Amino acid sequence: MAAEIIDGKAIAQTVLAKARAAASAFTPRAGRPPGLAVVLVGEDPASQVYVRNKSREAEAAGFRSEQHNLPVTTTEAELLALVARLNADPGIDGILVQLPLPRTIDTDRVLMAVDPAKDVDGFHPVNVGLLGSGATARALVPCTPAGSLILIESVLGPSLAGKQAVVVGRSNIVGKPIAQLLLQRDATVTIAHSKTADLAAVCRRADVLVAAVGRPEMIRGDWIRPGAVVVDVGINRIPAPERGEGRTRLVGDVATREAAEIARAITPVPGGVGPMTIALLMANTVTAAHLREG
């Protein structure tokens, strides 16, 4: 394999070290640690793992960490009441409502109820607008896109001037915000998606390719431009009968082994973007704490 394998775990550690140092400076000044509340509704096993990891990392970083596990039968009104309580709690700087929510709950209404100053996911329209208008210093930026950008920077440096960036996927959580971040770094950005004609040809133009479609190994080696930097945001669990009856394994949206023959650098799955998401959540919580305390 020719490509550099971008070590998301190691880069996440440097982000976490900075967040911990910032938390240590914040705590004596504010007379309290930064506080993060993570809310999970229902029992989706993948979400349970993510939420547990987020709470555990917050504790390790010295934060006040709260995890609220609500039953799948929780009503929208009950969830909104919890969000209101967390908004009003002066010791909580960050509120994260894990998605997806059960279909009985209006996700937009819940995300809009979170105080934008505590919106460490960056999903509130105020933060979406700040990001879109380029006011990133004041915005809370979604964690996965912010982490993906740091991985790209680790290879290419801060400026993407003259580079073609292709984002595959147009979700509010990843596709749209990473496109905004790449644009701010002066990349020429294309957002492709499931209805794009000749997706392979579009991908082949990419100096920077971000895959966030949620389809296991959809992006093949011959879709990669030689020398491209490939960031694979996908986390897909697929059957792995070779490991035994009923076993599974995690793969990304990119056929990593094939792509690594062609690319300059590529993120692995697991161990690429995943650890960055959690690290950026800690960084966003400290940022929110500093912004709130002034």
Ligand code: GUN
């Ligand atoms: N579900 C998948 N990714 C995310 C994320 O970044 N934040 C939240 N809240 N839910 C998610």
